[in-house]
Amino acid sequence: xxxxxxxxxAIALGAIDAxxxxxxAYPGTPSTEITEYIxxxxxxxxxxxxSRWCTNEKTAMEAALGMSFMGKRALVCMKxxxxxxxADPFVNSAMTGVNGGVVVLVADDPSxxxxxxxxxxxxxxxxxxxPTFEPSNQQExxxxxxxxxxxxxxxxxxxxxxxxxxxxxxxAVVMVKDQARPENPVNYDSAAANWVLLPANARKRNDxxxxxxxxxxxxxxxxxxxxxxxxxxxxxxxxxxxxxxIIASGIAYNYVQESLKxxxxxxxxxxxxxxxxxxxxxxxxxxRELLNNCQKVMVAExxxxxxxxxxxxxxxxxxxxxxxxxxxxxTGELTPDCVAAALCNxxxxxxxxxxxxxxxxxxxxxRPPQLCQGCGHRDVYTAxxxxxxxxxxxxxxxxxxxxTLGFLPPYRAIHSCxxxxxxITMAKGASDAGQWPAVAIIGDSTFTHSGxxxxxxxxxxxxxxxxxxxxNLTTAMTGGQDSAGTNKFEAICLGLGVExxxxxxxxxxPKNMPEITRIIRQEIxxxxxxxxxxxxxxxxxxxRKAKAKKQTPLTPPCRExx
Amino acid sequence: MNNSxxxxxxxxxxxxxxxxxxxxxxxxxxxxxxxxxIATIIGEAAMNENLYIKxxxxxxxxxxxxxxxxxxxxSSDPIDSDLIARGSxxxxxxxxxxxxxxxxxxxxxxxxIVTSSAPFVNIPNYPDIQDIQAELSRLxxxxxxxxxxxxxENQIPRSANVILLGAAQKALGLDYTTLENAIxxxxxxxxxxxxxxxxxxxxLGKAAQ
Numbered sequence: 001x002x003x004x005x006x007x008x009x010a011i012a013l014g015a016i017d018a019x020x021x022x023x024x025a026y027p028g029t030p031s032t033e034i035t036e037y038i039x040x041x042x043x044x045x046x047x048x049x050x051s052r053w054c055t056n057e058k059t060a061m062e063a064a065l066g067m068s069f070m071g072k073r074a075l076v077c078m079k080x081x082x083x084x085x086x087a088d089p090f091v092n093s094a095m096t097g098v099n100g101g102v103v104v105l106v107a108d109d110p111s112x113x114x115x116x117x118x119x120x121x122x123x124x125x126x127x128x129x130x131p132t133f134e135p136s137n138q139q140e141x142x143x144x145x146x147x148x149x150x151x152x153x154x155x156x157x158x159x160x161x162x163x164x165x166x167x168x169x170x171x172a173v174v175m176v177k178d179q180a181r182p183e184n185p186v187n188y189d190s191a192a193a194n195w196v197l198l199p200a201n202a203r204k205r206n207d208x209x210x211x212x213x214x215x216x217x218x219x220x221x222x223x224x225x226x227x228x229x230x231x232x233x234x235x236x237x238x239x240x241x242x243x244x245x246i247i248a249s250g251i252a253y254n255y256v257q258e259s260l261k262x263x264x265x266x267x268x269x270x271x272x273x274x275x276x277x278x279x280x281x282x283x284x285x286x287x288r289e290l291l292n293n294c295q296k297v298m299v300a301e302x303x304x305x306x307x308x309x310x311x312x313x314x315x316x317x318x319x320x321x322x323x324x325x326x327x328x329x330x331t332g333e334l335t336p337d338c339v340a341a342a343l344c345n346x347x348x349x350x351x352x353x354x355x356x357x358x359x360x361x362x363x364x365x366x367r368p369p370q371l372c373q374g375c376g377h378r379d380v381y382t383a384x385x386x387x388x389x390x391x392x393x394x395x396x397x398x399x400x401x402x403x404t405l406g407f408l409p410p411y412r413a414i415h416s417c418x419x420x421x422x423x424i425t426m427a428k429g430a431s432d433a434g435q436w437p438a439v440a441i442i443g444d445s446t447f448t449h450s451g452x453x454x455x456x457x458x459x460x461x462x463x464x465x466x467x468x469x470x471x472n473l474t475t476a477m478t479g480g481q482d483s484a485g486t487n488k489f490e491a492i493c494l495g496l497g498v499e500x501x502x503x504x505x506x507x508x509x510p511k512n513m514p515e516i517t518r519i520i521r522q523e524i525x526x527x528x529x530x531x532x533x534x535x536x537x538x539x540x541x542x543x544r545k546a547k548a549k550k551q552t553p554l555t556p557p558c559r560e561x562x
Numbered sequence: 563m564n565n566s567x568x569x570x571x572x573x574x575x576x577x578x579x580x581x582x583x584x585x586x587x588x589x590x591x592x593x594x595x596x597x598x599x600i601a602t603i604i605g606e607a608a609m610n611e612n613l614y615i616k617x618x619x620x621x622x623x624x625x626x627x628x629x630x631x632x633x634x635x636x637s638s639d640p641i642d643s644d645l646i647a648r649g650s651x652x653x654x655x656x657x658x659x660x661x662x663x664x665x666x667x668x669x670x671x672x673x674x675i676v677t678s679s680a681p682f683v684n685i686p687n688y689p690d691i692q693d694i695q696a697e698l699s700r701l702x703x704x705x706x707x708x709x710x711x712x713x714x715e716n717q718i719p720r721s722a723n724v725i726l727l728g729a730a731q732k733a734l735g736l737d738y739t740t741l742e743n744a745i746x747x748x749x750x751x752x753x754x755x756x757x758x759x760x761x762x763x764x765x766l767g768k769a770a771q
Contacts, residue, residue: 004606004615006619166645169620170616171616171617171618171619172616173609357648357649358667359666360664360667361663361666363693364689365689366629367685370626370628372627402626
């Protein structure tokens with residue numbers, strides 16, 4: 001059956017068709033649509049595949065391990081920085097090993113379209129000694145899911161599957177299976193001691209997994225997803241070497257193919273040998289085969305120079321071209337243009353014909369993203385700015401979400417944004433250093449993701465900070481997913497020890513401005529921890545629900561349950 | 563500003579049997595204007611025509627009132643790159659006139675711009691609209707129409723984006739009925755009224771091109 005699928009959707013459907021029993025995830029661009037697709041899939045619903053959002057990536061990874069422990073297949077999805085949050089269970093999952101297959105899907109975001117850094121998750125795979133897959137197109141992403149689950153069970157290791165923005169958010173036609181594999185039955189792991197990572201057990205596993213690496217590398221060399229190096233032109237037999245060979249992985253492989261097909265070949269019309277890498281550990285045998293037959297090799301990979309650095313270790317480094325030598329840009333996403341230019345500079349293709357390219361019109365100005373009209377965060381920043389005008393050197397510690405846009409004009413309201421939850425802990429640290437007023441502003445979903453533990457630290461020392469949990473009842477930035485703490489924030493804060501008289505809930509609307517500013521002022525002046533919760537639904541989810549209500553007639557309440 | 567002599571691209575039918583077909587499209591606008599629905603309809607139409615498709619989208623932070631774009635490539639031959647190279651797009655379809663100009667470096671020599679003529683002003687330094695119009699009219703192949711106005715006049719306020727798609731039909735080289743069928747299947751689950759509004763929008767756009 002043919003389907004037009006986003007890369008993320010191909011991954012989701014591939015997992016369902018591979019007998020998935022649960023997806024565990026926290027939303028994060030560009031990985032969000034995987035879980036959303038599974039939530040909306042009818043077979044997934046019929047089978048009762050777990051797909052509810054988790055509080056953060058760490059709880060997701062651990063729940064997936066629990067499901068694997070019981071013999072079933074589990075998928076964990078996150079964006080690249082989420083892997084930092086779940087690094088502890090991720091790295092240790094190589095030590096426990098798995099029972100049911102586990103695939104950890106991480107979507108990297110080179111060029112930081114919607115992220116704080118450009119980290120390349122393949123380093124995590126190598127670091128944790130976990131085999132890593134990296135698809136180049138949507139069909140491969142779909143097919144790879146089944147292979148990855150099978151391989152995970154065969155090797156008793158989780159598999160890391162790494163995609164990048166253009167893979168996750170690009171659509172293509174995919175041939176999918178007519179029938180999904182059945183789910184695994186519950187099957188308690190017989191090697192249960194592995195799961196107790198006392199040093200005595202962990203040491204044994206560490207030796208085992210280390211010894212396993214040679215096999216994983218040989219499997220990668222034989223993988224159907226690693227293609228080439230091909231073709232090695234006939235001249236090689238005569239003792240000559242190709243002037244240039246190419247190693248390409250992920251999306252970069254597509255740009256290389258496009259350039260080689262559309263640009264005029266140099267090298268007397270001889271084909272350029274290309275080695276496509278889609279499964280790691282890096283198969284050095286294939287790399288060596290290419291290197292032995294080429295004078296120089298260019299490495300084209302999306303993200304950081306992961307392959308390039310490893311290849312430089314086994315070959316004369318001046319003959320390896322790529323991001324480290326400036327042939328390709330050191331940072332940022334690759335594009336068909338920069339790959340074409342690099343191949344042309346290396347003499348593989350004739351100089352690019354001038355394409356009569358037009359320049360950017362000087363009229364065009366930047367149009368940065370901004371908070372929506374009618375968004376409650378706007379009212380929160382208006383109130384906060386009004387109050388903070390009255391103080392000398394106030395500092396506002398921001399966090400990750402739509403409200404990070406409060407940094408931009410007209411608000412210019414925050415002074416920091418580092419990682420999920422850092423607003424509260426940084427405000428506390430600044431307060432420890434003598435800063436006052438120290439205000440933290442954090443969203444509802446970010447607070448339950450990683451803010452609660454920081455608030456406990458602050459309460460335990462009665463730090464002189466004011467925390468604003470701007471609650472729009474959803475995970476808005478990624479498109480309006482359920483937020484783990486909805487309707488629980490007062491109880492959570494009181495439970496963590498915030499004093500009831502310094503916990504306030506307000507409704508951020510212009511008409512409530514006098515009340516909100518009064519409360520903010522009062523709590524800044526209180527020397528201790530206070531929490532203010534402005535609570536109003538995200539304007540986007542509100543509109544969407546109103547529209548859905550209009551379209552579908554209301555169903556009468558179910559009498560049996562009353 | 564529909565000022566050029568329109569030489570439409572040959573449609574699939576017009577090309578005859580064995581020849582190959584390729585159309586690289588940049589869809590752009592401001593977050594929330596509905597460019598992804600246009601992409602969905604073209605994608606559906608292309609799939610029904612047994613063409614290869616690659617469509618790269620932008621999600622996340624930039625959707626909040628910022629500039630958004632999508633690269634959509636359709637071809638009778640397999641497509642490698644998900645992104646369109648500079649100077650090689652066949653059509654820019656833009657929901658906003660300044661946004662159309664933003665992607666000029668990607669437009670091929672004989673490429674078309676099909677754009678809404680009404681500015682979307684959500685920034686303080688938005689340029690003079692007359693300057694933008696003048697810049698657009700300097701280009702050889704431009705269709706600029708006020709889709710919002712047409713949509714309002716015809717009581718189909720939610721279908722302005724599909725009017726633009728109708729106006730781009732010849733530039734895309736896709737058969738009109740193919741697009742019509744794609745609209746039927748894409749909007750089917752939203753009910754007949756929505757389907758009809760969008761079919762009407764498509765025909766209004768076609769008439770305006």
